[in-house]
Amino acid sequence: MPLKRILITVTTYPLPSRSYDELVCTAGFLEDGSWIRLYPVPLSWLNQIKKDVGFKKYTWVEINVKERNDDFRPESHSPIDYNIKIISSPLDTKNYWRERKKICLNNIYYNKAKLLEDSKKPKNLSLATFKPAMITDFVVESDDREWKDEWKELRKQTDLFAKIESDPEKLIPKVPYKFSYTFVDNQGMYSTLMIEDWEIFQLYWNCLKITDGDEKKAVELVRKKYLDEFSLHNDIYLFLGTTMQWHRRRAPNPFVIIGVFYPKKEKQLSLAL
Numbered sequence: 075m076p077l078k079r080i081l082i083t084v085t086t087y088p089l090p091s092r093s094y095d096e097l098v099c100t101a102g103f104l105e106d107g108s109w110i111r112l113y114p115v116p117l118s119w120l121n122q123i124k125k126d127v128g129f130k131k132y133t134w135v136e137i138n139v140k141e142r143n144d145d146f147r148p149e150s151h152s153p154i155d156y157n158i159k160i161i162s163s164p165l166d167t168k169n170y171w172r173e174r175k176k177i178c179l180n181n182i183y184y185n186k187a188k189l190l191e192d193s194k195k196p197k198n199l200s201l202a203t204f205k206p207a208m209i210t211d212f213v214v215e216s217d218d219r220e221w222k223d224e225w226k227e228l229r230k231q232t233d234l235f236a237k238i239e240s241d242p243e244k245l246i247p248k249v250p251y252k253f254s255y256t257f258v259d260n261q262g263m264y265s266t267l268m269i270e271d272w273e274i275f276q277l278y279w280n281c282l283k284i285t286d287g288d289e290k291k292a293v294e295l296v297r298k299k300y301l302d303e304f305s306l307h308n309d310i311y312l313f314l315g316t317t318m319q320w321h322r323r324r325a326p327n328p329f330v331i332i333g334v335f336y337p338k339k340e341k342q343l344s345l346a347l
Contacts (some may be wrong), residue, residue, distance in 0.1 A: 076140070077138055078137060078138075078151075079104065079136050080102045080103065080104060080110055081104075081177050082100060082101075082131055082132070082135060083313065084099070084101040084102060084131075084271070084333040086100075086270045087272050087275045099112075099113050099115070100115045101149075101201060101313075101315065101333075103177045103178060109149045109202070110139075111150045112152070113150070115153065130164045131164065132174055133164045134160075134165075135161060136159040137154075137156075137157070137158050137159070138153070138154040138155055138157070139151040139152060139153055139154060145318060146198055146321075147198055147200035148198055148200075149200055150200070150318075167337070170309075170337045170340050174337070181202075182203050182204070182205050182311070183204045184204075185259050185261055186259040186263045187261070189204065189314070189329070190327065193321065193328060193329070194324070198321075200315060200328075201313075201316075202314045203311055204311065204312045204313075204314050205311050206255075206257035206310065207260050207262075208257060208258050209256070209257045209304075209310060210256050210258060210264070211255070211266075212253070212301035213266060214253060214254075214296075214297065215252040216250065216252075217248075217251055218248065219248060247279070250289070251278065252268055253268070253278075253296065254266050254268045254269060255267060255300075255312070267314070267331045268330045269330075269334070270330050271331065271332055271334060273333070273334070274300065277299060278292055278293070281293075281296055300334075304334075304336055307338060308336040308337065308338055308339060309336070309339045310334065310335070311336075312331050312333075312334060313331065313332050314329045314330070314332065315332040316330075
């Protein structure tokens with residue numbers, strides 16, 4: 075069983091599943107800076123390790139994994155036994171996230187056409203760090219307010235990870251909005267990609283609580299954070315990932331945003347004359 079040391083950097087918002095409790099796509103970096111995707115990862119398993127050891131993103135872990143033989147994307151692996159060993163505290167954000175940058179910024183895409191070319195055969199690249207030349211908009215769209223009925227029914231089915239605490243009658247709440255970034259690459263190509271990072275949806279719930287349930291105000295606070303504050307104070311990189319369905323179909327653009335890497339902008343020292 076191959077034991078991998080992984081810096082966990084991405085968790086997407088959970089979706090109900092036929093065979094497991096709510097599932098998240100978890101991804102991160104190996105020690106050489108290459109990407110790895112882990113699934114299926116039950117939400118209850120993540121919740122349990124958070125409860126037991128206070129697990130957070132940007133933490134090094136060791137876990138036994140195997141390559142998925144039903145997924146053509148080379149980064150895709152499955153946990154074998156869900157025994158996880160935490161081997162570090164979260165990498166800190168000192169010196170403009172220097173320790174995180176050493177791992178996360180080894181291979182950066184600046185050009186959308188190049189990224190899409192590498193997502194095709196033979197590379198089939200499905201995870202990437204992308205540096206937009208400029209983020210031009212933050213798009214908010216209304217979405218269904220409840221999970222689909224068939225997903226609710228799936229959630230009630232037997233949990234294959236029965237030894238992990240899970241209540242099949244409970245569903246993680248559905249966020250009734252979709253969030254996307256519009257950005258331009260170094261050749262002037264515009265793209266609008268949906269953000270599926272857990273962090274942005276949790277921010278929405280936090281903002282909804284702050285605004286006493288006012289959805290319009292909560293959405294504006296999310297927009298302010300991701301567009302206004304990030305544009306002014308942060309140097310933005312996007313963690314991109316493909317969905318297997320659209321990647322397999324060779325869609326023109328199979329990528330979504332699965333995480334946002336946002337160190338503070340480094341101050342430029344002026345030269346004394």
